[in-house]
Amino acid sequence: MQREILSVLGLTHRPRPHLQEKHTSAPMFMMDLYNSMNVKEHNVEFSFFKQLFMDDEPSFVGPQENYLLADADLVMSFVNLLENDTELCQQCYTKELRFDLADIPVGDQLTAVELKIYKDQIPYNETYQITVFQETQEHNSKLLKLDTQIIYGSDFGWLTFDVTATSNDWVLNSQYNLGLQFMVETTDGKRIQPQSVGLVDRSGSQEKQPFIVAFFRSETVHLRSVRSTSGKPWNQDKTKGxxxxxxxxxxxxxEGFMSSxxxxxxxxxxxxxxxxxxxxxxxxxxxxxxxxxxxxxxxxxxxxxxxxxxxxxxxxxxxxxxxxxxxxxxxxxxxxxxxxxxxxxxxxISVLYFDDSSNVILKKYKxxxxxxxxxx
Incomplete structure (x- = not known):
C-alpha cells in the first residue's frame, strides 16, 4: 500500500532525510507557501508547524511568490552549503554562497529561482546597494551580474534576488555551478562588509540563513493505469433480445414506471x-x-x-x-x-515534505x- 501511495505521489521510494541538520529558514519559507496555498481554501491547521518552527515572524511570502506559485506545480528550496568563513576573512567585501541543485527533477520546466538573504536592522539609516553575481570561473576571476537592490540601514526582513538565469545554466550544465557572490556598496561606490549592514551569514541564527527557492511547472502529464472495479462479465451480444x-x-x-x-x-x-x-x-x-x-x-x-x-x-x-x-x-x-x-x-492537494537530501519540497497533486x- 505504501508503494502504491508513493507512486501516486510521484516518488520511487520513501525519502529518508537527515533531519539532524538544523537549517530552518528554508522550511519556514516553504511553510508560509503551503499556508498561503491552503489555509484560506481548506482551513488547514498549523499547530504542527508552530511546534516545529518559530511562527512569530511575519510571512515570508509576498505578491511575487503568490504569482509564481499560481503557475507552479513544484517548489523546492536549497540551503547554503558553505561553512562560516567570517573568522577566516574579516576584511572580505564579498560573501560567497553555494547551492547543490543536483536533485532538481528531470522533465519539469524551471520557471523562476529566487535567492533569499535576511537583513537585520542597523542603527544608522544610510543607503546601500547590494549586487548578486554568478561565479563563472574558479578562483573568483570572472563574475556575471545577476540582480541589484537598493536598501536602507533601517530595513529588516528577507531580501529577494532573481537568479533564474544562472540556475538555468546550473541545471543544463552542472559544471557551471560555481556558486554565487553578493557585494555591498555605499552610494559613493565604496565597498563595505556585508555583515556591517545587517546581512546574515552562516554565523547568524538558523532561522535567517540564506537559501534559494525554485519554482517548476510540469511539462508532462503522468497517467496511471485504471483498474477495473468489477470483474463481472457482461454479455456484449447486442443482437440478443x-x-x-x-x-x-x-x-x-x-412514465408508468416513474409513477409507480x-x-x-x-x-x-x-x-x-x-x-x-x-x-x-x-x-x-x-x-x-x-x-x-x-x-x-x-x-x-x-x-x-x-x-x-x-x-x-x-x-x-x-x-x-x-x-x-x-x-x-x-x-x-x-x-x-x-x-x-x-x-x-x-x-x-499540496504536500510539503523533505527529500533524501533534506531539501524541502512543496508539490501540488491533482x-x-x-x-x-x-x-x-
Missing part, C-alpha cells in the same frame, strides 16, 4: 442507497511518514459509492449518456451494465479529493 424490445414505447413505459416508483418506500430506498460521496481519510501519520512529510498529516479523500438505478433522479448528477444507458439496461439487463457511481469533480459524485 433486440427483436423483443426494439419497438418498445420507451416514453409510455418510463414514487411511493414513500421506494423514495427512501433510493435516498439511502443512491450514488453519493462517502467519508474516507488517508493518514500519512498512520503510515509512519511523519518524519519526512511535514504537512498535511493526512487528508480527506472521500469516495463514491451507491446505486445508479432507474430512474436517475436529478440529485444523482447523472450524465445524459448514463440516463440512456440506464434505460437500455432496464429494458435488457444482459445487453449493457448499469452506469457506475464515480467522481464527477475532483480537486488537488485529482486527489472527491468533491462530487454522479452516475456515469
Amino acid at each position: 433486440s427483436k423483443e424490445h426494439e419497438d418498445l414505447p420507451l416514453g409510455n413505459f418510463t 416508483s414514487s411511493s414513500t418506500h421506494s423514495s427512501k430506498r433510493f435516498l439511502k442507497h443512491a450514488c453519493k460521496k462517502h467519508e474516507l481519510y488517508v493518514s500519512f501519520r498512520d503510515l509512519g511518514w511523519q518524519d519526512w512529510i511535514i504537512a498535511p498529516e493526512g487528508y480527506a479523500a472521500y469516495y463514491c459509492d451507491g446505486e445508479c438505478a432507474f430512474p436517475l433522479n436529478a440529485y444523482m448528477n447523472a450524465t445524459n449518456h448514463a440516463i440512456v444507458q440506464t434505460l437500455v439496461h432496464f429494458i435488457n439487463p444482459e445487453t449493457v451494465p448499469k452506469p457506475c457511481c464515480a467522481p464527477t469533480e475532483l480537486q488537488g 485529482n486527489m479529493v472527491v468533491r462530487s459524485c454522479g452516475c456515469h
Whole structure:
C-alpha cells in the first residue's frame, strides 16, 4: 500500500532525510507557501508547524511568490552549503554562497529561482546597494551580474534576488555551478562588509540563513493505469433480445414506471442507497511518514459509492449518456451494465515534505479529493 501511495505521489521510494541538520529558514519559507496555498481554501491547521518552527515572524511570502506559485506545480528550496568563513576573512567585501541543485527533477520546466538573504536592522539609516553575481570561473576571476537592490540601514526582513538565469545554466550544465557572490556598496561606490549592514551569514541564527527557492511547472502529464472495479462479465451480444424490445414505447413505459416508483418506500430506498460521496481519510501519520512529510498529516479523500438505478433522479448528477444507458439496461439487463457511481469533480492537494537530501519540497497533486459524485 505504501508503494502504491508513493507512486501516486510521484516518488520511487520513501525519502529518508537527515533531519539532524538544523537549517530552518528554508522550511519556514516553504511553510508560509503551503499556508498561503491552503489555509484560506481548506482551513488547514498549523499547530504542527508552530511546534516545529518559530511562527512569530511575519510571512515570508509576498505578491511575487503568490504569482509564481499560481503557475507552479513544484517548489523546492536549497540551503547554503558553505561553512562560516567570517573568522577566516574579516576584511572580505564579498560573501560567497553555494547551492547543490543536483536533485532538481528531470522533465519539469524551471520557471523562476529566487535567492533569499535576511537583513537585520542597523542603527544608522544610510543607503546601500547590494549586487548578486554568478561565479563563472574558479578562483573568483570572472563574475556575471545577476540582480541589484537598493536598501536602507533601517530595513529588516528577507531580501529577494532573481537568479533564474544562472540556475538555468546550473541545471543544463552542472559544471557551471560555481556558486554565487553578493557585494555591498555605499552610494559613493565604496565597498563595505556585508555583515556591517545587517546581512546574515552562516554565523547568524538558523532561522535567517540564506537559501534559494525554485519554482517548476510540469511539462508532462503522468497517467496511471485504471483498474477495473468489477470483474463481472457482461454479455456484449447486442443482437440478443433486440427483436423483443426494439419497438418498445420507451416514453409510455418510463412514465408508468416513474409513477409507480414514487411511493414513500421506494423514495427512501433510493435516498439511502443512491450514488453519493462517502467519508474516507488517508493518514500519512498512520503510515509512519511523519518524519519526512511535514504537512498535511493526512487528508480527506472521500469516495463514491451507491446505486445508479432507474430512474436517475436529478440529485444523482447523472450524465445524459448514463440516463440512456440506464434505460437500455432496464429494458435488457444482459445487453449493457448499469452506469457506475464515480467522481464527477475532483480537486488537488499540496504536500510539503523533505527529500533524501533534506531539501524541502512543496508539490501540488491533482485529482486527489472527491468533491462530487454522479452516475456515469
